[in-house]
Amino acid sequence: MLSIKNHKDFWAGLMFLVVGIAFAWGATNYSFGSSARPGPGYFPFGLGLLLAVLGAVEVLKALAIDTGDDNAIGAFAWRPLLTVTGAVLIFGFTLPTLGMAIALPLLVIVSSFAGDEFNWKEVIADAAILTIGSWAVFDWGLNLVIPIWPTFLGQ
Incomplete structure (x- = not known):
């Protein structure tokens, strides 16, 4: 069973993943255009996907790599x-x-x-x-x- 080895990285990565998917999904309501003439949905869709991929990598890293300490999340600011x-x-x-x-x-x-x-x-x-x-x-x-x-x- 997978366990979270770095809580801060896990939750940060999950936040990036969710926000990236939300932006990419929201961008589908706009015209994409083409690579030569990008529409209003082209840039936010690409950035959303990039953010989601980076978040997924961070989540997987937090699950797979043991940094030696828990990096527990403290009180909410x-x-x-x-x-x-x-x-x-x-x-x-x-x-x-x-x-x-x-x-x-x-x-x-x-x-x-x-x-x-x-x-x-x-x-x-x-x-x-x-x-x-x-x-x-x-x-x-x-x-x-x-x-x-x-x-x-x-x-």
């Missing part, structure tokens, strides 16, 4: 989970009205409270770099229609 989830929800709800210039730094600041170490200078620098980089990539580089400034400023 609720604070980081809820903090980061809350930060993403705040970002999603505030982006349309507050724009990227406020919503993205708010995301970085709120999610930084999930960790044990907090330094305002680092958080502000991270928020500024991420906001400028996101503006450069999504607005300037890709020309996506994402609100940059709050709507109350009347662009």
